[in-house]
Amino acid sequence: MRVILNKTFYYCKKDISVALHLTAQTQLSTQTPKSMSTIKNLIRPNIQKMTAYSSARSEFKGKAHIFLDANENPFDTDLNRYPDPLQWKVKEEIGKWKNIEVQSIFLGNGSDEVIDLLIRIFCEPREDAIMILPPTYGMYQVSAAISDVEVQEVLLTNDYQLDITAILEAVQPNTKLLFVCSPNNPTGNSFNLKAIEELVEGFEGIVVVDEAYIDFAGQASCVNLLKEYKNLVVTQTFSKAWGLAGIRLGMAFAAKEIIDVLNKVKPPYNVNQLTQNAALEALQNVERYEWERANILQQRNFLKEELMGFDFVKKVFPSDANFLLVRVKEAQELYDYLTSKGIIVRNRSKVVLCEGCLRFTVGTEEENLELLEALRIYTEN
Numbered sequence: 302m303r304v305i306l307n308k309t310f311y312y313c314k315k316d317i318s319v320a321l322h323l324t325a326q327t328q329l330s331t332q333t334p335k336s337m338s339t340i341k342n343l344i345r346p347n348i349q350k351m352t353a354y355s356s357a358r359s360e361f362k363g364k365a366h367i368f369l370d371a372n373e374n375p376f377d378t379d380l381n382r383y384p385d386p387l388q389w390k391v392k393e394e395i396g397k398w399k400n401i402e403v404q405s406i407f408l409g410n411g412s413d414e415v416i417d418l419l420i421r422i423f424c425e426p427r428e429d430a431i432m433i434l435p436p437t438y439g440m441y442q443v444s445a446a447i448s449d450v451e452v453q454e455v456l457l458t459n460d461y462q463l464d465i466t467a468i469l470e471a472v473q474p475n476t477k478l479l480f481v482c483s484p485n486n487p488t489g490n491s492f493n494l495k496a497i498e499e500l501v502e503g504f505e506g507i508v509v510v511d512e513a514y515i516d517f518a519g520q521a522s523c524v525n526l527l528k529e530y531k532n533l534v535v536t537q538t539f540s541k542a543w544g545l546a547g548i549r550l551g552m553a554f555a556a557k558e559i560i561d562v563l564n565k566v567k568p569p570y571n572v573n574q575l576t577q578n579a580a581l582e583a584l585q586n587v588e589r590y591e592w593e594r595a596n597i598l599q600q601r602n603f604l605k606e607e608l609m610g611f612d613f614v615k616k617v618f619p620s621d622a623n624f625l626l627v628r629v630k631e632a633q634e635l636y637d638y639l640t641s642k643g644i645i646v647r648n649r650s651k652v653v654l655c656e657g658c659l660r661f662t663v664g665t666e667e668e669n670l671e672l673l674e675a676l677r678i679y680t681e682n
């Protein structure tokens with residue numbers, strides 16, 4: 302069994318949050334699993350108790366015409382006012398596009414902010430833990446480290462699938478969050494929806510499904526599971542398929558109770574006005590997104606076919622994302638060669654289960670052709 306538990310000393314905890322957590326768990330037999338009271342008990346006690354910073358502006362929207370409450374500069378530049386802290390217009394458009402109610406949407410300064418907030422909301426530093434499934438996205442670990450939260454790891458199987466039994470067996474009483482990245486970075490594959498559902502069903506904490514690459518996947522989003530499960534958070538982003546990594550806008554979809562606590566803890570103006578403007582503009586032009594997405598998918602298939610033709614390529618892994626994980630004969634040597642040609646790819650050859658692998662983001666047709674030409678020259682030497 303591929304279980305690696307963090308070497309961190311695991312100790313018995315006697316404080317109230319654990320007591321609540323265990324009470325909630327023992328109650329499960331008589332209660333609907335993952336009822337809202339259970340979710341509430343997973344939240345750190347200090348977060349449960351606190352009240353959010355209140356800007357008061359929203360109360361008076363449409364009811365007043367002179368705003369002398371926030372010490373803003375009165376001269377209008379379209380940017381002299383603080384932005385809408387809850388980004389209602391953007392959420393309405395996202396809601397229409399995805400057919401999700403606005404109350405179930407949270408927006409963050411990138412989905413990285415959502416990851417960080419979730420850890421701060423649910424994990425007591427030096428007590429609680431998150432579980433990750435390597436090889437996977439690096440930010441879960443970084444955010445946990447910043448919050449001094451333990452990271453428990455269960456590797457994917459050799460063919461990059463979820464080891465459901467191993468994962469559920471490795472869960473500890475202090476495991477609050479389970480991060481499942483699907484399609485997974487850096488492997489590129491999606492996990493079976495039924496398998497993800499088994500985790501949501503079997504895990505007593507919160508399952509966070511990171512769908513940063515869902516736009517490129519051939520399967521449905523886990524957003525559809527939200528109706529049934531309260532202990533699920535699905536994150537998506539404007540950074541990949543939408544071509545807006547520069548504006549920093551991430552989305553989370555979850556039950557209203559989780560959205561409410563995210564709103565309570567976030568910095569009041571975490572999504573700035575320029576970002577909200579750019580997102581609204583992008584959402585009015587879904588055709589552009591559709592066209593680019595289709596083009597990237599077509600280029601992904603082209604690049605895959607071409608890469609498979611090279612002698613030095615051992616394997617191109619199946620991808621549901623806008624990148625390809627490729628196992629090659631001499632990863633470091635090829636990486637250095639490409640760098641010397643001014644072409645930067647991601648060297649994942651030292652990542653567990655990705656030995657000998659480079660990760661290629663799908664570029665424009667011109668960029669991909671130049672990459673392939675450089676690889677042809679490489680084989681001739």
Ligand SMILES: *Cc1c(COP(=O)(O)O)cnc(C)c1O
Binds near residue numbers: 541546550
């Ligand atoms: C790129 C990426 C993100 C995006 O994060 P943002 O903060 O929204 O830019 C999130 N998760 C994964 C797995 C990613 O690869």
